[in-house]
Amino acid sequence: MNEMSIESYLAQGGVLTSPGNVPPRYRAELMRLMATFVDSELAGAAGFADIINEGPGITERIAASRIVLEKLDHAERVLKIMGEFGANTDRYANHHPWTARLERDAEVGATRSEHDMRLSVFNYPLQGWADAVAMNLLMGKAVSIQLVEFSLVSYQPLAEAFRAIAPGETRHAELAEEGLSKLAAEDGAKESLQASVNYWWPRVADSFGGDKSARAETLAAFGLRRSSNTALRARWEAEADSALGRVGLARP
Amino acid sequence: MARFHELTVKEVRKTIRDAVVVTLEPTNGAAEDFDFTQGQYLTFRRDFDGEELRRSYSICAGKDDGILQVGIKRVDGGAFSTWANEDLKPGDTLEAMPPMGGFYTPLDPGAARQYLGFAGGSGITPVLSILKTTLEREPLSTFTLVYANKAVNSIMFREELEDLKNTYMGRFNVVHILESDAQEIDLFTGLVTEEKCAELFKGWIDIEHVDTAFICGPEPMMLGIAAALRSAGMDDSQIKFELFASAQPGRLKRKAESKGASATGNQASAAITLDGSTQTVTMGKDVTILDAALDNAMDAPFACKAGVCSTCRCRVLEGEVDMVANHALEDYEVEKGYVLSCQSFPVTDRVVVDFDQ
16 A cells, blocks of 8 residues: 555645655756746846836835735745755845846747746836836736646645735736726826737747647646646636726737 | 754653654754644654665654654664664754644634544654644644554554543544454445545545645555545645655665766766656766756756756766855765756766756
C-alpha cells in the first residue's frame, strides 16, 4: 500500500506539502512558476507606483496606492515560499531594477527579458493615468483568471497563498473598472481610452502564452497546470470583453 | 534562511516496538524560536559517516502540553530513524530548524466546528498535536479521528487517545481501522480507501457538517480519502494535507570524484541530463552550464540568473565547475555536488551534470 512513486501520486491529483518531499524537476518548475508571479507583481507594483501622483483626485490616488501596496504584499507572500526552498529573499527583492521598462513600441511578443521572469506585458511602459487604468482593468482580469488556476496547484502551501491572494487581485480589477467607467464618462475621453485598450489588449493576451506549449504536459503531470493557455485566454477574452462593454468601450 | 539550533533530549520513550517519542528542550535562549503551531514539524540534521542527513518529524505535542515532542517511527534502512530508535538517549544534543509547515487552521475559542482527521500509521503525530490543541482551545468543537494501522500492536499513542476520549467525553471520537486484525465490525477491517470512506460517511461520520478535514498518511491513502471527501461535497480549501515522511528523498549517493583538471583549450564537453534525456554539448569555458543547455534548445529551469533563487539547481556528477556566486545553496548541498547552473562555468574538459537529481 505504501509503494507509490511521487510522480504517479501527482499524476493522480496528489498534493505535496513541504520542500522535503518535492522531486527535483518538480521543484524547478514550481520555482519557475513562483518566480514568474513574484517578478510580475514586483514589476507591476514598481511601474504603477510612479503613476500614483497622476491620479486626478485623492480617492484615485488612494486606490492606486492600495494596489501598489497589495501587489508588494502578494509578492512577499510567494517569495516567502521560495525562501523555504532556499531562495535568498532579501537579495531577491533587489537583484533586479523592477522599474525598468522597454520602449512603448518594442516588440517582444511573449518572450521574457533576459534577467527576470516577469510576464512580457510588464516590460511595456505606462503612459499616464488613463492608460494605467486601462492596463489595470485588462491585466487585472487576466490575473484573476490565472489565480483561479493557480489556487489548484499541487503544492499546498502555494495553493493556499494564492487562495488568500485571489480576492485582493480581483478587487484590483474592480477598482480599475470603477476608475475606467468614471474616465469614460468625461467628454471626449473615449477615443484616447479606446486607443489604450487597443494597445494593451494584444499584449495582455500574449501573457497567457502560446497555444502550443512544450512544457504544458510536464506541468499537467506535476499538477501545476489544469487548463490550457488557449482555454485561459478565451476565458479572459470573454470577461474582459464584457467589462469593456459595461464602461462603453470595446475590444479591438 | 532558517538556522539550526541545539536542542537537549529530555526523554526518549518507546510507544510501540519501532517508534519513539522524543521530548526536547531548546538551549541557548532559542525557546522562542520553537514556539510551534499545532501540526508543524521539525527538520533535524546529523552527520552519518561524514554525510549530512536531514529529516523532518512532526511535533506530536499539543500547544497546552507545555513541552516540545516529536514522534519518530523507524523506517527500514532509514539511517536517522534507526539511530533515533536505537541510540538516542536523554542528555544528547540534537540540531533542528525552528518549526515549519502549514498543516493547521486558525483556532477560534468561540467557534463550534466539526473536524475530521485521518491518520495512517505514524501520520498520527501531527494529527495528535492538532486534535489535542483543538479540543483544549475550541471548547465547543468536536473532532473525529479515523486512524489506520496494520494491527493493534502497531497503534502509536493508543492509550493516550483513550485518555483523550475520557477527558473530552462526547467531543472526541476515534475509529480504528486495522489492516490485518479482524474487528467486531467488518467495516473497520482493511485499508482506508475511497470506498471505505464512502461507507464511513453513510452511517459513522456526519460528513455534511464537517468544516475541515486533516489527512496525514502514505500517498495512496491520501488520494483515496481526498477523492471521497470531494465526492461528499468538500472543496480543496477545507482539506488539509500533510504528506508522510516516507516520501522524503532517499539517501543520496556521494559525489563522484573529479577526473583530473583541464588539459587544453577553452572548450569543454558537457553531458547534461534533463527530464531523463542526456545531451552532450561542446561549450566554451566562459559559458555557464545553464546557458549551454539553453543554447542547445534544452528547456533547463531558471528564473533570476543571479544566483539568488536556486531554480536552476543541478548536480555535478563528474568533472569540476566553478560557481562564481551562490546566495542560495547551503554548504551541505554544495558538498553533495549541487551547483547553481546559472553561475557555474566548466573547469575540467569534461563535465557531467544532472537536473533530475
